[in-house]
Amino acid sequence: MNPRRWLAGAALLLAVGAFAPVPPAAAPARADDTGSTAMTVPGVKVDGGYEDFTGLSVTVDQTKDLVNQAVVVTWTGGTPTPRNRPLGVDFLQVMQCYGDPHAPDDPDGLKFRETCQFGTKLDTPVMPFEVTAAAAANANSRELHLDAPGYPPKDPRETLPEDARMVPFRPVSCPVGATSCERPRTPDGSQAQPFPVIADPQTGAEREAYPDEVLSGYFNKSVTNEYPYALTAANGTGRISFEVQNSALAPDLGCGDPYTDATGATRPSRPCWLVIVPRGHHHPYTGEDVSATDSPQGSPLIVPNWQYRMVVPLEFEPVTGYCASDQQERLTAGTELAAEAAAAWRPALCAAASGPSVSYSPIGDDEAARQLLSTSPNAPGLIYSSDPVATTADDPPVVHAPVTLSGLVIALNIDVNLENVPLPQEVAELRGTALSELKLTPRLVAKLLTQSYRRDVPGGGGQALAKNYDSIKQDPEFLGLNPLFKDWDRRAGVTLNGLMAPNGSSVAARALWQWVLADPAAKEWLGGTPDKDEASGKEMVVNPAFKPLFTGETPDYFPKADRSCYEETFAGETYQLCSQELRPYTGGFGRGAAQTLRGDTGAFGQSLNINVTPPRFDRLPREQPGFRFTMAVTDSASAARYGLFTAQLCKAAKGTDGAWTASDCRGATDGAISAAAGTAAPSQVAGVSVIDPAKAWATAGAYPLSLLTYAVADRTDPADARRDYAKLLRHAAGQGQRRGVGRGMLPDGYVPLPQALRERTKAAAALLEVDLPAPSASASSDGSGATEPPPAAPPAPSVPAPGAVPSVGATPSPGGTAPSPQPPARQASNATPGSPVGALRYVLVVIFATGLVGGVIGPVLRRFGTRNRPAGGAE
Template sequence: MTPRTPAARLRTRSRRALTRLLAGAAVGALAGLAVAQAAPSAAAAGDGTRSAVTVSGRGEFKDMRFTVDRTTHLTSQAIKVTWTGGTPTAFAGTLFNTDFVQIMQCWGEDDHSVPGNPGPPRTQCQYGASPTTDRGNWPGNGQDDTRQVFYSAAPTNYGQDDVYGAANPNAPAEVPFKAVDGTVITTNTQNNPFYNRNTTNEVDFARTGADGTGQEYFEVQTANEAPHLGCGLPVGAGRTAGPRPCWLVIVPQGHLDLDGKPYTDHSQVNAGSPVSSTNWKNRIAIPLGFNQVGTNCALGAKERPTVGSELAADAVTSWQAALCPAGKVYGYTQLGEPDTRARLTADGAGGLGFTTRALGADTGTSAPSGTTTYAPVALSGAVIGFTIERRPRAGAPDDIRRLAGTKVESIKLTPRLVAKLLTESYRNSPWGAVLSNRTARGYGWAKNNPAGLATDPEFVSLNPEFAYLSVAETPATDTDLLTSLGHTDTARALWQWILADKQARQFLAGVSDDWGTRVNPYYSTNPDLNPAGAAFDPAHADDYPKSDPWCTVPPGTDAPKDATQCMTDFHPYVTDMHAGALHTRRADILWKSTWDPLANPPAYRLPGPQTVGSRFVITVTDAASAARYGLQTAHLRNAAGKFTAPTPDALTEAAKSAAGKDVAEISPADATAKGAYPLAQLVWAAVRPGSLAADARADYAALLRYAAGDGQVAGAAPGRLPAGYAPLSHGLRERALKAADALLHYTGPGPGGDDGGTDGGTTGGSSGGTTGGGEETTGNGTGSSGTLSGGASGDGGAADGGNGGGGSASPSAKASYDGGEAVQTTAAGTTPDDPGNPLRYAVPAGAALGAAAGLGAPFAGGRRLRLPLRLPLPGGRTVTVLPAFTLPEWLRRPQP
């Protein structure tokens, strides 16, 4: 054997080292890729959910720190403002006296008034719409809730306020308000044409607690709600184009007068307007970034209509913005689900409908002939949202008194408690029927009932702190739920939850609860008790009826005898659940409770929002709207006897119980898991492909594909899944994708019996059926035969027969989403930068470690590698990690 030369040995070692290096790198990279793919997906970068900002105060307030929980990708919604390091608020009687916080929204460029903290001019802030009359229950005094800048003290420096006449005691001046269109209001700003006390989002008084902390939810407004601010409107051109930013401005008020000296009168302090120059110098400004208001769709683009469930509204509005730049334009009209099903049944050419039940599930209806394709698109639910602030009773314990004015974060509700609210069974719900020792005829049942929810012994037993809280129990507070008008599957689900509970069923039938509370007989399911002569039938209810015919002149109004109000006046409807959430956030219950004899003609008018520190409003809304406006939500008792909140996990747990043919429904009675939220609902897209042309089916298939893909990634950016939804399970997403395929490849009969596969087809044929998850079943024309695979948790499912009724349409809220990063990259065919997630290093790190392992193999007794190198995969498949290759000539082994 020929001795090997040093050069040959070097070539051999180099060849083996290179082989191991490449093999190890490849295996390591593949392992890293597997880790990265298996890991949970991170939230989208720059989606607005991680945009909290903390800013310190200055001067007198240098120890305070203010945090805003979200500052980018904003739409019309609530954001949370918290602070620490403050001095507890002092009161003069019921009036805010010293050390409180005021918050407002402003527009404009930096005015350079505060170096180091850019902010807008004070003339461009929405503030100063406090009431000009009926200030008896208002917590402010003097000018601190107005734009007036008269100084009652002797200031050493008026700043710019002398321009407005601040020193003139006979003609108090005002800081003008300038709208984004250039209009300037210089006088009577409290009655300006742009905003008033019912529409402004200003926070005149926010309390600092005994521990120096405070919290307030602030409703940010886009140009849709506040055109005079213009936030979110497109501005600029080219690369600089984008939605108009705005500002959140916080003005802390302290214990110094406007001249910077201590107040001479400590009994009642006039803190002065926050937009006065002396208070403005302490302002804290935080930039707010908005999603673009208005459409991002190309002009003249063909729009595909969608219609239906409000539960889908926020998700669809987000998805619309992401799909427009890709050339897919989808309109959305909010409509009650029963009406949606009726419309699709009558005219499948109307497009795609969002529903929680199958066509033909409502009483007295049947499914249309021909194929109906169903796809799950969203998982959300109904909630009981509320704004409740603590007002301790006299003699309350110190731990309760220290929480005065703060918000109650959670309450527990049973089906029977909600039934009491929906049936107007509290004593003060029929306002004026029971007054001290007088009880109206027919209302003896109410005499011994609790005045409202807050004093109901059943409620207090579950929420013991309310034993120490004082609530003005009137129709404006806790005697009813703020509910929406019309017929919806959400209302049906709520009644089904109530009926699934034995105690609630007995209460509706006329059995008193353990404390003697009786149902309002107009809602009794016992016909012998019901004055209407017929039983109330909640099993077939899909609305919130106001059956009690009580009418009266509201006590204490001094209105004439013919100015009566009835139950729909005391407890007015809202247009939809979104409006219910908004009014609950504003603490505005819409009851026109104040008689105005000076009006022309004399009439009842709104009193404005409830007084800060003692607000109490509860509503039935959807989880997305509650999250959007920062509402607290009740924990509801489920079929397992556990109280659960509408968290994503609880929604997902409930969805596992969904069952039925064609469309899987979540039944409150069947959601028996301990962690299941009882009012969770699955939203399905329903399409009749035989009624649509091929291009329309393709567009709807694209929508379903997006909804099942990127549309299930949680986030605030356009195209993402907003808060209030739980991402669909893998099984449900797969089912939606199969339904999209079924739409795309539909070959059934089209219009006039034409072949849908050749001309695009559309109106149903003669063989009824449904498709879901890509499987088509045929039957007798009812569309209810067959079984579908892939249910709520990957199992079978779809809707069984049921009941319902008509519905009422309400317009959807205007969208305020912009293109955003997700949309820009879709249009450009690129992808955004990776988020700062350690998993992005999985592949390169794996390659490096694999290479090191390969090089170290000789020292571990490793055997020589043989190429090609293959890695076995599940299912008997293999993947080639390192193919055979030819080494450079200088590394090749010399041939003998």
Template structure:
């Protein structure tokens, strides 16, 4: 065979192999689905479309106004943004809203046909009018504009006049009744009715319009769980078998600048605006339909149920996933349980799946179970400081600042030390009454109770702390009501959680904060409350405040009798000044409502008599902060503070910052952790990865399959952001591909797990491995190859379909091969970093490797062809065809003539060319 012919054949083989490789890569690309293939802009457009953001116009004198509701579909118990433009700036009579403000309420029912062109509900079916009945001295309403009270007029033409209610009553005074969805009707005493009250209503009595004609309010949408009288979201089953939630309405009533007589206000010192549900005001109402997800997943009756418990951080995600997973025929129950309690339950019983952020047996005083534990990442989220703050300018503030009165603050920057000051009750007004101001001889001074001299020397609250002003300079011109429910308090939840532990780890990782907790004053002389000092010599208890906490203790034992109390035996304690909430969700909801928790009102008629909260703070003067989770903050529209990370940056809890921190997570005892002490540029310090944990040996085969299906959904379709049932709610970042791949491997390992054969038994046919009490882990460990990072080079190949079991390589499970075995504590390196290839902006996917791998495979095949058949390989002849059924064929590679220059090429040693000399 001549060298020319050999060269030509080699070129043909290379070309044919490359083409075949390209074809194989295309087929591989089709076989590997892309997760979240949509571009960010497309995803954002899809999310906006699914949310049903709606803009509507006003009418009459408000025809220039445009109102936008941020979400009208797939609603649950949450907050939506109502914003407007084209309005007239609000004016005040003293502290009361006088002219040109906006009122918002939620209603139920069919169109009442009162406003042509704008369907909406009857005014009798709207939740409004539960303003306070006492202590209205500083309240910004006049007793009509925030109630259901109206004045009868047979031919009404003025605000607050009515053509029906009040007729025949003294002075024509009446009330618009409220009718509940079950038919219950309240005709009198509507301001203090048994169905909804000042503490539970979601109505917005006063929405401020700024100098530029714009305004914005966060409206709390309520389902039947929060407002049974409205029934919104009640499951409705249709003839085709589909289930939807009962719709409701969001109704906006703009108030203008006319008096009750229909003329412009003549007396600007008092407010005469009437009720929004009067027939005259109701003609200006704008109604927007609200579509709810069914409340309570309407799974088929009799379906089997699998129990899940654990971290509240996954609560919103599970609430979304549960309804979609009904299609699998399994009901996945979920109960929030403290992380430590959930781990203890799993270690003791092992018959369920729990959500946690730490491995079993890692907490002090605990030990791991004797068998293996499978871990799978399911959610990426974070702990946040949420707030509702409205600007209250000081009297000496510049005119531009005074013009911002009542508007919301959107951004705060908090250092670890500032958060520590709030959590340790170290501000002067935190132990309320321990420091009193006295006046003698025309001079004022501060007198501290015994043991509280430290409080007298500290700033009264956050707004008087120079450190806070340094990072938030606009507050130098603002003020706040000085009491325990405003700038001295950080609302926290009762109980032990991994989220609380993460926050304390962030605090103790900061050098300034550690020094402050040891008792060293800050640059301005502020000292820690000694009951929280980590120095036992400084702490009055004689014991150091622990640095490895997973709760938010109220360590200060301060008690006092409030000034002016007629009962000297009635004391208030720190838990009256700074009460706990039940959970992170409740903290977000109370903060959204600005429901001050300070129990300042004594109720002698309660059983037993007790201190009670007076209810929400006054509109325009709200100031509340809380520790909550990112999902709850997003759900209720809370602003969230930017926190200083270990790299010295202030970062907010956003998708990019959560992913940046997740990219630097380390594996400890088989579970991925994010460390607030790690310097992660652009990372959010309170990022948390929630893991699902199960003990395969304690579950039967059916339970393992069901839990595996949950994990596959959570790692697949459950990572698609959106508001529809089954989507990933706001406040979570879609997990990067390596974490999803790890969850899918765990799902496969869980479903395929088989117990190890007992000693001396032959066992099933073929080699097996298992997770007996003492059996070693054989085969692939869940979450990547032993010693490898999840999704890294040692972690296996491309991910398979995220909604179905991934294809298993030989030897990775299935009949006749070792079963993948979940890892136990200590089965992975103590600090193995997550794959460095995680990109915060563009999580990696298997699809990007298909074409280069396929082409490389084809090239190798072509190069190896001459060696495959011995000394005389079979030539590849073109055209290259593949036979199809029916006698047909398809051409893969056509006949390709070689160029003249290649045919004329002579190799060294070819006759006609002189061989090279030595």
């Protein structure tokens, strides 16, 4: 059969089958629906101890199938952490450890504590206190000795030498009994194991290392996941997102690495432990309630504090070994919107019979398309992109397959930090809790991303920004939408240090700007119309450095157009701090989410440190628990991975009284993202539909920053490579759309594709495996134009049953013309799991089917016609 006729016949079958009614997809499963791994542990009262934590209950939301991610730790029944005195009583300390907490020869866990990542002396939260009391000394360290009344030189239960100065850290590579280790157990500071002598980083003079410096060869402030101060709210509850780390981030813990157990058997993944040490308000040796004037002193690792530990097992996915070394690796690359899904699917693909090993590299959509169409033998044969790949006659034919549906979000890690004044009870009880709801408008987002608040510009922006607000917490529009901030701590430094965003171009960045520019107020403001507030006399204008960027094509990146610098002079030398140091980029969506979790913007402070040689502007430390105010542009899957809440995107109106109110707010929920998918329209590449943020913003209930991501594969790759990529597509359309935390499943933060789109992906897999006809022979030397006969056509697809979705009936386009309380983000929705979206499922079927007959098959016919044409023949 002539290939053109075969495909034309397939087109007829598509025309019949593509519009068959499709029932609504089954309610998408939450991670808990597939078997919850949450665990709750109770607090204890220890014989001979003075604290009573029996009312405390701590829950960890996920304890199995862990990767580098966050787990949400919540608790009830705690004593509220006082906010009117220095921090020292009634808080929790959380850390990750690798040892055996139940070893028979270690009943008190004193060997186990040596395996915990803790003690880098992260900053202690500074309370706006009224009561004079002593803070908890060394609570953020591993130090042993306490020069305080009532504390003995050595606890009688302590097993370390009497002159030991800290609890040593033992890396996993140096087990107890090892005689020689490449990375040994740290010294304990005793006379037998003294601390090393180092050069002082500031003066250069030799001195003995401090305990946290001794640890720095294993972990330090920049990489540790320890949580030394988890504060309890006024209602006795608390919540933190704790970053668990496998051996890729914490190699000296070894979590997830293969190991040999006590029986000598080799196991694929080393288990680890989450340890919670509650701190109370009694002197550990006298029993006195010291909350009025003092604090229980010391590290959580000293015996009287360690005895109250609560231990939760953590089971990690194997870091290595799920893909055999002799498996052929297939390269993929593309938008970071697919990163979490690609990482989750890879182990399942490797484990399947004759399954491929599929690698993934995060790069921008445009660069991914360029690599896919290149002739380099090292180019990926499949990419992920939210922008259809347009091809020309000179490019290889490609096939598009929808694989993920997710959203761009603004993730937040904000602790409710209210003024230290009398407040209504319902407001006061929020003090210290994690802020779960924040509302933003397109104009507020534009103000943040254009560095138009004075605090976001080195030196304050000068005269050009003289009438602008210092920060978003002063903006009446923000306060109107988020009235809790009217009672916020008024200190200047207790605010947002910029909205973090990644570097590089992406469809996701362009979508955000399309959404912003679809809002009349935001567009006018970016064009130069000031935001006037008569009450304050402010006339906030766009930072002049950004104004020219929005007069032409929509940007597909987050610009840092302000090049101003802040200068200080010392000893005749001038030192500069410029815009990208004050408000640096993140390394990507995942990195931005991780930084938000840690309260770490990576920014440098505008204060010259003259105590070092040469003087410098220092990097700001992580924000302190209880006082964090961090936000980042990221994707919904990364926000879910790191347990972050996400902002609602709102339309707002200003009343006659001058007050702002939100009239229409939308979060990145399953229903809102599905509603946005229902607005998708044909793109410039025939047969491939995309979501227009402006159209979604104009559609009730649709989340405007929803993005449909496609896998795009090269149909000229070798047959074995195409078969492997087809396996990836089939997995993505099958188990890969089942939400859960196990291997091969769809991570939280994605919305499962409607069935119609899954069928399209299966059809794309089938098409990818079909060999293209060989190019026609050149014209004969006598100029007759004779050619070789065309190769035999592939067998025609079977006719689908009436009313069914055809298995190849929604063939995607082969091309056209022209990179861890539960937050909504963690589940991708705060609505009822599995809420039906009604007619939206049917709308999707029609939208994605309408372009199939002419739009999908047409380019295929053109591709076959071009390949069968004699050399030199005209179009």
